[in-house]
Amino acid sequence: MWQYIIRRLLLMVPTFFGITFACFLVLRMADVDPVATQMEMGLQGGQVSQEAMEHLRKLYHLDRPWYEQYARLVGRLTVPLCMDYSEEGISVAGWRLFSRMACDEGARLTLDLGTSWRDGRPIVEIVGEALPITVLLATLSLLIAYFIAIPLGIYSAVRQYTVGDQITTVIVFMLYSLPRFWIGTMLLIFFAGGHYLEWFPLQGWHSFEGFDEMSLGERISDVAWHIVLPVVTLTFNAFAALSRYMRTGMLEVIRQDYIRTARAKGLSEHMVVFKHALRNSLIPIITMLGLLLPFVVSGSVVVEFIFGIRGMGGVALEAIRLPDYPLVITIVAFVSLLTMVGILLSDIMYGVVDPRISYGKEQ
């Protein structure tokens, strides 16, 4: 098992470089001059001297060959984890972390990802603000999606072709085909706009005023109140797809010989479904988890936009517009890491649920 995990982690390294490189390449091919765009955006029609622009290009290493640019961008992401800046020379990453935290009181672990070209803020800071809310939205909506989809899928499968199943099917497909922005907007109009109901706030993921003075409990309830609508919007599609998968999986399992055996044993239908069929039919939908993660993250772009939340989606959108190379690469790196870890986790869970899967265990 450990060997398997280590092997998978090692395999992530080339994948990581592949993804970031592809991203870099696409950015380069778009052939947009970040400096010029920045100037335009910043000065609103004013003029900048040619020298100033050249200076900026130099500062951003845009005058260097492409491979050096890539190395510098990605180097930012990898170097702080692998190399030691201190006088002791190069040591193993883990050891350095440990030794510095243990011995050097003043020093703390800093992750230097460079600064954004747009406003010169450290990228760590930008991502640090945006990432938690996106992760919160994604995790919550995935969890809710699973919680609704599993029982619904079971219901549809066990009552296949009954009126209940038909109705669920129609509703689920309707939800699935509705675009997110439409759902989001409708929710805003009906539940937050003030035209009909005003149950939820219009914007942001927490109150703008007085948030800092709130106690922890108050903060939590404040955030919860704010993110109800975004989470609902984000949950829709994932939940619709998942419940269909669950239904198919259950139908597949219920036809298996071992289900017949369970019935022949004299188990009640309830036991057959919830004990013998459920665990088997969960196997395929668990693998979905890793694959859904990036979709939910990218889906949050729309949701964040509608609900005025500044999360990874909004940051990514702004960064690509420039293009803010270091920020874009960092975001891509984060999302791809998240995806790879998600897939690895679902593979590991696969092995936990299904005893037939063993990861290189020797007989």
Next chain:
Amino acid sequence: MSQPGTFIHPGVPRIDGEPLLSIDDLQTYFHTDEGEVKAVDGVTLAVEEGKTLGIVGESGSGKSVTAFSIMRLIPEEQGRIVGGHITWRGKGEAVGLESIPIEQMPRYRGAEIAMIFQEPMTSLNPVFKCGWQIAEAITQHTDAGWDEARRRAIELLTEVGIDKPEKRMNQYPHELSGGMKQRVMIAMALACDPRLLICDEPTTALDVTIQQQILDLIGKLQRERNMAVLFITHDLGVVAEITDFVVVMCPGETLRLLDSGDDGKDSAGFDRGGHIVEFGSVTDIFNNPQHPYTKGLIACRPTLKTCSKRLPTISDFIQAEKQGMTLDPTDPYLEIDYPGRATVSREEMRGFGEPLIELKGIRTWFPIQSGIWQRAIDWDRAVDDVDLTIPRGRTVGLVGESGCGKTTLGRTILQLVRPREGQVFFEGRDLTTLSRKELRPLRRRLQIIFQDPYSSLNPRLTVEDTLVEPMTLHGLYENTQGRRDRAVWLMERVGLKADHLYRYPHEFSGGQRQRICIARTLASEPEFIVCDESVSALDVSIQAEVINLLLDLQDEMGLTYLFITHDLSVVKYVSDVVVVMSSSRVMADLYEGEERERIVQEARGGHIVEMKPPDELYRNPEHPYTRKLLAAIPAGDPQQIRRRRKAAEA
């Protein structure tokens, strides 16, 4: 042993007294897109306390559906019992199982009537431990707690002959072999001391020696527990091993020919689903079968005595019956002519008997990889040092149990897997040294027919596309028209119609599909064909037809076969030379003491243990493994059965 019923007229037993289970005029129909299918149509039978009754028939005869009807295991959306009575007298008073609400069935299932199934591989839940699955059955029907249930489960595992029961309790089904899984299934069925055990083809998916063990086990448990057994199988030989009384079931469709009038129209009587055509003691059924279907069933399965050049089929017997002739199904020299029978003989072909394929020191090992870098830490020695010569125009039969490497050997010859060591000579050229590209023209001449006709045809291709593709690939015939003409010829040659060419595989029955597979193989005009269990998945009468077809094609085209099978009777019938394969692991149990140590130490993979012409091999098996294999063949001969059963009881 008293007879649990008497004849009213041939084929329909009458129920006397109050048997444990009686089925009276049962009708179970399935709803399909094409309308109603009468799976079981008027079945009447009875199982008495502590007795064993066998049901024999081909697929579609309704024998399994009868069993599922008793347990009410047919999903409502698929089919239902439309008529008749199933009366169960488990606890004295009679219960009509066909009419009680389905919610009450769990009371009987597992507790009073237990069932084991055909596929031990898929019949156990893969995500639960074996012990838990047995214990669950105990807690379901008794007041026992989990600890008590576990203790009883261990006892049951011991009773069904599983060694190290404590260890097995904590293993998952996939960690056990097929035979062991079936033992676990039996243990689970016995968990609550059922009065009746229904066995639905429990040994069909198992190797012949394991089959023998399971049959012995069921027989032993039946006697010790005085339990009634309803044993369902398609194999008359197997049913003869275990039961005294047999009902023979038959799909109505098969009798269409018999019942149709002289004017060619169907008579009213044939339009019946699966029903019983004959009933009697095993000895009577074998020695003096009455119904032509039963006769055909007995005759079409080759036994060790069969000497006919071609096998008779069920339709031969039905034809004969209709014409008022009587054929003796036990006559080993029975020859029946049919259209399409080969008129030439392979012996007259050029080059007959010359070596076509020669194997020298073939070792096909698969790496077992482990660790971060996936290095091979050990080898799975599927084929371990095999020398073999296959002469042109002959059939070499390859037998052995699962895991002996017989399939891998077949694939190695065709270079579908590359050996690690050794040479494969085809007409003097060493195939192992050729690149994929160099092999391609040779592939035309070396072909394979697989076991499962359901999965080996592409469902999206019409039969014509399937047949024309290999011809196009190898550039046979000048144009598409020429290839299509050839496809028509092939279809007719394998006994199908030319207008079947535009259909898709799912529109055919299993036997017809296997004929299409054979036609596809012939399309590239091969010289050498590996038949990898090609007839194993077919019903006995279809099997006979397909074997006849293969033999006719061999005579006409001078084909060379490597006939891989686990069926020792079939291999004796078709082969010129029989090769027995085994591995140290399989054989270790045959020896004791130092000899056993030596075999285990040797750890040799699949290799040839004995190779002889069939008559000699079966008369005089030298290797202990061969002897063990031969001893496990179901007899299909009442005298032999009686002898064997006495020995088992003693």
